[in-house]
Amino acid sequence: MCLAVPMKLVEVNDANRGVSELNGTRYDVDLSLVPDAAVGDYLIVHAGFAIETLDAAEADERLKLFDGMAAVWAEQDASK
Amino acid sequence: MKYIDGFRQGDAGKFLGKRIRENAAKLAAAHPPIFIMEVCGSHTMAISRFGIRDVLPDNVRLLSGPGCPVCVTDAGYIDAALTLAKRDVIIATFGDMVRVPGSSDSLADARSDGADVRVCYSPAQAVDIAAENPDREVVFMAIGFETTIAPVITLIPSAMARQLENLSLLTAFKLVPPALSALIADPEVKVDAFICPAHVSAIIGSNAYLPYVEQHGVPCVVCGFEPLDILFGIDNVVSQFLKGERLLVNQYNRVVKPDGNRAALALFEKYLIPVDAGWRGIGVIPQSGLGIKDEFEKFDAAMRFSVSTAGGAPDPGCMCGEVLKGKILPADCPMFGDACTPQHPVGPCMVSSEGSCAAHYKYER
Ligand code: SF4
Numbered sequence: 070m071c072l073a074v075p076m077k078l079v080e081v082n083d084a085n086r087g088v089s090e091l092n093g094t095r096y097d098v099d100l101s102l103v104p105d106a107a108v109g110d111y112l113i114v115h116a117g118f119a120i121e122t123l124d125a126a127e128a129d130e131r132l133k134l135f136d137g138m139a140a141v142w143a144e145q146d147a148s149k
Numbered sequence: 150m151k152y153i154d155g156f157r158q159g160d161a162g163k164f165l166g167k168r169i170r171e172n173a174a175k176l177a178a179a180h181p182p183i184f185i186m187e188v189c190g191s192h193t194m195a196i197s198r199f200g201i202r203d204v205l206p207d208n209v210r211l212l213s214g215p216g217c218p219v220c221v222t223d224a225g226y227i228d229a230a231l232t233l234a235k236r237d238v239i240i241a242t243f244g245d246m247v248r249v250p251g252s253s254d255s256l257a258d259a260r261s262d263g264a265d266v267r268v269c270y271s272p273a274q275a276v277d278i279a280a281e282n283p284d285r286e287v288v289f290m291a292i293g294f295e296t297t298i299a300p301v302i303t304l305i306p307s308a309m310a311r312q313l314e315n316l317s318l319l320t321a322f323k324l325v326p327p328a329l330s331a332l333i334a335d336p337e338v339k340v341d342a343f344i345c346p347a348h349v350s351a352i353i354g355s356n357a358y359l360p361y362v363e364q365h366g367v368p369c370v371v372c373g374f375e376p377l378d379i380l381f382g383i384d385n386v387v388s389q390f391l392k393g394e395r396l397l398v399n400q401y402n403r404v405v406k407p408d409g410n411r412a413a414l415a416l417f418e419k420y421l422i423p424v425d426a427g428w429r430g431i432g433v434i435p436q437s438g439l440g441i442k443d444e445f446e447k448f449d450a451a452m453r454f455s456v457s458t459a460g461g462a463p464d465p466g467c468m469c470g471e472v473l474k475g476k477i478l479p480a481d482c483p484m485f486g487d488a489c490t491p492q493h494p495v496g497p498c499m500v501s502s503e504g505s506c507a508a509h510y511k512y513e514r
């Protein structure tokens with residue numbers, strides 16, 4: 070039941086309704102559980118409801134760490 | 150999209166796999182194998198799908214816990230829904246529930262006998278169904294852990310706002326933290342560390358696990374659902390054991406806050422109250438569920454229609470309970486893959502895509 074991937078919020082209609090987008094597909098999303106969400110945020114959506122917003126700074130920092138691990142591995146591989 | 154692909158890079162996975170194996174090798178002399186339990190069906194599915202077990206050494210073992218809300222729903226709950234369906238009530242439900250066997254039949258069976266069973270992707274659809282059918286009763290099958298409870302419970306204020314008098318919830322809500330306590334207390338269950346669920350934690354907050362770490366010395370690592378998140382979490386558990394640490398670590402801080410989602414928790418507070426709850430295959434765990442408060446009783450389908458959701462008589466041969474506690478792997482069940490398949494599920498663990506038996510059947514058989 071969990072859609073594990075974040076989707077970008079592209080439209081906020083009235084108080085609780087919005088539209089999110091993933092790979093070009095648009096999904097209606099209920100925003101009542103994320104009152105502070107704004108267009109451009111990435112949302113975690115479960116059963117049609119956004120349950121949390123993604124903290125992009127934290128996500129980017131973790132990605133940097135994983136990118137670094139990947140680079141180390143690729144280098145070791147190349148030097149073999 | 151970088152927030153998906155970036156967390157699935159193969160080379161970073163290999164790096165982490167190697168580091169886990171190196172640290173585990175150092176640990177092997179001093180420590181018996183470490184059993185790490187993931188208590189979330191989406192983790193179970195991701196672990197199977199991305200072949201996480203294949204990169205782990207022998208002394209780091211993953212167990213699946215009772216983390217699929219469909220799988221822990223009592224047969225008696227399905228029986229209650231069937232009783233309502235026979236009274237001409239419209240049953241609105243998540244799709245996963247339709248094929249779960251009750252004591253004898255499933256909702257799919259009832260539907261082929263003419264019952265009005267409607268599958269909802271979002272619980273909000275139940276409000277529309279109720280509005281479109283003012284002369285009929287509509288009951289939503291309100292199951293799920295904290296992640297699902299939050300959306301489902303919005304049905305009450307929505308129904309009130311639209312002045313609907315014909316919508317109610319048949320609740321079997323479950324809470325994750327009390328289940329962790331029950332698992333820790335069970336002498337037959339061997340758990341050294343928990344991989345805590347990603348999106349349940351988004352609701353309740355990572356601090357909800359502090360007691361397990363502080364009182365029981367069981368490390369808890371909150372992980373996202375991507376393969377690198379899971380490997381990084383396992384890597385953290387192994388390194389904690391190597392250093393002799395027992396910590397709560399929130400690896401999924403891009404989504405999970407220490408205190409959780411305040412808007413969702415405020416809804417819990419307003420409409421719900423802790424109750425003892427039956428877990429299929431496990432039994433009653435005190436205060437492990439949430440029921441509707443007395444003041445909102447008219448939204449409680451069990452009260453409104455005087456039906457009981459307790460117990461029931463599931464197939465005695467099904468070993469879901471043992472699977473859910475991590476005591477056996479699905480393939481150890483004699484019915485796995487023979488009498489019990491996703492096409493003909495005997496137990497709920499084979500029905501939901503998040504169920505351990507279904508995940509093993511699909512990816513690891
Ligand atoms: S294989 Fe089927 S019968 Fe066996 S435990 Fe799993 S769901 Fe139950």
